[in-house]
Amino acid sequence: MSSTAPPGSGVRAGPREWIGLAVLALPTILIALDLTVLYMAIPHLGADLKSTNTELLWITDIYGFVIAGFLITMGTLGDRIGRRKLLLIGATAFGAASVLAAYSTSSEMLIASRALLGLAGATLMPSTLALISNMFKDDKQRSMAIGIWLTSFSIGGVVGPAIGGALLEWFWWGSVFLLGAPIMVLLLITGPILLPEYRDSSAGRLDLVSVGLSLAAILPMVYGLKEIAKSGVGVTPLTAIAVGLLVGALFVRRQRTLASPLLDLRLFANRSFTGALVAMLLGQLTLYAFGFYYAQYLQLIEGLSPLQAGVWFLPMGLATIVGALLAPMIAAKFPPAKVIVGGLPIAAAGYVVLAMLDVDSHLALLIAGSVLLAFGINPLLSLSTGLVVGAAPPDKAGSASAMMETSAEFGAGMGIAVFGTIGTAIYSGQIVEALPDDLPASVAATVEDSFAGAFAVAQELPGQAGERLLALGREAFLNGMNVVSAISAVVMVAIAVLVMAALRQVPPIGAEEAVPEESEAPGK
Missing domain, CATH: 1.20.1250.20 (MFS general substrate transporter like domains)
Incomplete structure (x- = not known):
């Protein structure tokens, strides 16, 4: 790992770290933007691809659905294989999936592309925030850096509808996805130069059973919440949430027995x-x-x-x-x-x-x-x-x-x-x-x-x-x-x-704990 001093050690970040933060802001803005920019394009792509209402719902929801399911797995995977490495892998996948989504020729192809975007997005989000904790070890600087990171996420969500509306005034619906490709190329060029690598060298192997349990817990709960939001309270969404909670209890029980858990309780x-x-x-x-x-x-x-x-x-x-x-x-x-x-x-x-x-x-x-x-x-x-x-x-x-x-x-x-x-x-x-x-x-x-x-x-x-x-x-x-x-x-x-x-x-x-x-x- 390139940096060993713990956060709070007083080692202050220099210009390289602040420029690196700007690099980390790029995928953060894009992930948030991708959550909202699609709303403006739905009527256009629905007409072009002749999508059914069910297909339109999946096109809209699958991105956030997959991100939610894989966040914990990807956050822990980054700790094991290296946060910068995972970030760059995710950036490559996100750029490729963006192009695939832009030129989709059917609803099924676009749904699959959006799922890939969600999977790639799940690698980017925890990696960017975790790298900030490694780059900014001074508490005050780290707090400000996280504020900037959060601001970049908020900016992406807020300007997404405006950018989507502007693009659709002059271009076809696929243009809202192509935003991702050049941003990810820039990240791939600058990331290895400006971002440090960090991984937990003492971490054990990734427990695949825990990965499966985490997905089986999170995805049904997210699905149930989304269904309630769309159609109201019903047997199907409540059952999905109950299944998620039950599997979640099994997940927690397993984490307590592992020497190297997926989630450190x-x-x-x-x-x-x-x-x-x-x-x-x-x-x-x-x-x-x-x-x-x-x-x-x-x-x-x-x-x-x-x-x-x-x-x-x-x-x-x-x-x-x-x-x-x-x-x-x-x-x-x-x-x-x-x-x-x-x-x-x-x-x-x-x-x-x-x-x-x-x-x-x-x-x-x-x-x-x-x-x-x-x-x-x-x-x-x-x-x-x-x-x-x-x-x-x-x-x-x-x-x-x-x-x-x-x-x-x-x-x-x-x-x-x-x-x-x-x-x-x-x-x-x-x-x-x-x-x-x-x-x-x-x-x-x-x-x-x-x-x-x-x-x-x-x-x-x-x-x-x-x-x-x-x-x-x-x-x-x-x-x-x-x-x-x-x-x-x-x-x-x-x-x-x-x-x-x-x-x-x-x-x-930046102050010392009064009562540690x-x-x-x-x-x-």
């Missing part, structure tokens, strides 16, 4: 590690639920085009950048728990603003709420990420990074599934009472399913009937959004209580 003995992980999950839960409603509001309530809607993601992106970069600087003087808790009331205020929206509200109110939310929640996301990675010993950084990202993935899935279900139940319950009796049953079912369905049906109805249905749909949709936003504000308060209980002992970044915990260095 001793990490959870560190209160800071566990508290930050849970706080991250809850934060992502509310954030992704908000994103679910935000995009629909812009296009269905405000009537904006995909490109216009994408542009209105930018103020939230700017607030994300400021919040993520400012938090580490403040946390160098004040305990991270206080910095996080100081931001959460701002995020809660943003949710309160969103809970006040009605059909006559100006777009500025939505933007104001989103900016407050993004600025206030990013200290939580930035500092909890640093606490998770910093709490793990160097040889477990890849595994810790993968757990952090898996937690975020589950938070995102739970947010859309749980809060999406709550909002849909409110929408359906309200609009079903207002529908005219003479509306055909099949049309009524489409309207009751979602506001997007009501919007499509309203375009086909004559004059006043269509306008009335739109008005009913807007009001019902907003009522659901209001309730979800109000609940999210309460969750911000709950996170604040959790953070103060679990992280209050953590000193300002014996469990702070698992695996050493």
Whole structure:
């Protein structure tokens, strides 16, 4: 390995490490961008490939589905074979799969290409974050570097819709995938020069049974959450989640018996590690639920085009950048728990603003709420990420990074599934009472399913009937959004209580622990 000093040793990074961070930001931006840029292309590729609704759902979901399933495996694999090596292997695969996706000639080919992109993406995410922990050994510098890394991920997600809309104005749908190829080529050229290698030379062989159990635990749970988000609570998704939980229990039991486990459960003995992980999950839960409603509001309530809607993601992106970069600087003087808790009331205020929206509200109110939310929640996301990675010993950084990202993935899935279900139940319950009796049953079912369905049906109805249905749909949709936003504000308060209980002992970044915990260095 090229670097042996442990994080926190005081060895400060130089220009090479900061340039290397810029290199690591490239795949991070691309992974996040690939999660959102496709949404704009779905209507175009669906028409070109003659995709069914089921195929379109798989094209959209398979990428995140595979990433979630393989994060833990790839994070641990990077610890064993080398994080830079795995990063470069993943970059090669991601670039090739991007070209394959761009020139797909059938829905099946595109689904397979997206699955390969997800597999490659699972190698990139934990590798980039784990390498940061090796490159930046000074606590303050590492915290700032993680803030920049998180900002790059947020930028990719925020600008994805805008870039997708712009590309589709002038090029064919495959252009949204070709973005990946030149970025990965640049990473392959610069990575060996600027990035250090690090691997755990004492790690044992990868336990393939544990790999299988982790996939059999995570994939059914992710599938169940996604199905609940799309179709509501049902026997199939609940069964899938139950199966995932059962296999997860078997996975945990096996890890306790292995000398070299796939997932080192001793990490959870560190209160800071566990508290930050849970706080991250809850934060992502509310954030992704908000994103679910935000995009629909812009296009269905405000009537904006995909490109216009994408542009209105930018103020939230700017607030994300400021919040993520400012938090580490403040946390160098004040305990991270206080910095996080100081931001959460701002995020809660943003949710309160969103809970006040009605059909006559100006777009500025939505933007104001989103900016407050993004600025206030990013200290939580930035500092909890640093606490998770910093709490793990160097040889477990890849595994810790993968757990952090898996937690975020589950938070995102739970947010859309749980809060999406709550909002849909409110929408359906309200609009079903207002529908005219003479509306055909099949049309009524489409309207009751979602506001997007009501919007499509309203375009086909004559004059006043269509306008009335739109008005009913807007009001019902907003009522659901209001309730979800109000609940999210309460969750911000709950996170604040959790953070103060679990992280209050953590000193300002770069300071010595006042009361060191014996469990702070698992695996050493």
